[in-house]
Amino acid sequence: MSPRVLSYPAVGDSPVLFVNILNPRTGRPQIFQMLVDTGASRTCLPATRADFLGHDNLDGRVKTTEVSGVGGKSTAFIHTLRFELVDPDGKIWRKLIPPWRSEVMPVLFVEKMETQAGILGRDILSQWKYVGFRPTPNTPQSAWMVELEL
Amino acid sequence: MTDGYKWRSIILDSGADIMTYYQRLVQRAMAAMDQFPRSTVALDAENLTVLARSRSASKVARSAQRALARGRTPVIVEKPRREETWIL
Numbered sequence: 001m002s003p004r005v006l007s008y009p010a011v012g013d014s015p016v017l018f019v020n021i022l023n024p025r026t027g028r029p030q031i032f033q034m035l036v037d038t039g040a041s042r043t044c045l046p047a048t049r050a051d052f053l054g055h056d057n058l059d060g061r062v063k064t065t066e067v068s069g070v071g072g073k074s075t076a077f078i079h080t081l082r083f084e085l086v087d088p089d090g091k092i093w094r095k096l097i098p099p100w101r102s103e104v105m106p107v108l109f110v111e112k113m114e115t116q117a118g119i120l121g122r123d124i125l126s127q128w129k130y131v132g133f134r135p136t137p138n139t140p141q142s143a144w145m146v147e148l149e150l
Numbered sequence: 151m152t153d154g155y156k157w158r159s160i161i162l163d164s165g166a167d168i169m170t171y172y173q174r175l176v177q178r179a180m181a182a183m184d185q186f187p188r189s190t191v192a193l194d195a196e197n198l199t200v201l202a203r204s205r206s207a208s209k210v211a212r213s214a215q216r217a218l219a220r221g222r223t224p225v226i227v228e229k230p231r232r233e234e235t236w237i238l
Contacts, residue, residue, distance in 0.1 A: 008172065018175055031226065114231075
């Protein structure tokens with residue numbers, strides 16, 4: 001079977017993708033903006049996004065860890081999620097088939113993360129054969145084309 | 151009008167039909183972020199209409215959960231509060 005190459009117009013001027021995120025308990029997807037970040041070792045979301053995905057950061061059973069970034073250290077709440085890519089070539093929502101789906105995996109919900117997009121880190125990127133960005137200066141609405149191979 | 155010109159015109163006029171779903175999603179999300187730059191917005195993934203919007207992300211989260219319970223798929227979009235310079 002030949003490898004599948006997917007091309008996504010980015011959201012705005014950063015390599016941001018729309019990605020399905022599922023709470024494994026409900027199996028229901030929601031779509032979020034995620035920055036493709038080869039510098040991040042782990043996939044993370046702002047802590048405020050836990051509500052959207054049916055998780056509760058204040059539940060005493062939730063494990064936490066400490067993460068470090070350019071802005072310093074922060075507490076992160078660990079929840080489990082599943083990610084899916086959206087088919088970039090389909091025309092009709094009802095007929096879209098996700099071309100890739102992750103296993104259920106731990107994801108960090110970072111307290112001091114003030115960005116609106118989440119971050120797709122190397123724990124996910126390493127599951128693909130290739131990921132790259134190509135500038136598309138003539139389309140300011142999508143200044144990059146994100147290309148990946150499964 | 152030649153047939154070639156007529157067909158080209160029809161295709162250009164119906165540009166929305168030849169776009170992929172993902173291209174329409176990006177276009178609609180960018181428009182929603184520009185329209186409500188200080189809000190968190192939940193769009194309906196199927197028809198890309200606004201399900202909820204608020205400056206309070208937790209209010210939108212509750213609306214998104216209700217939409218999920220009705221079998222809808224919310225798309226959560228939010229414009230950066232200010233011009234962001236990423237250094238990661």
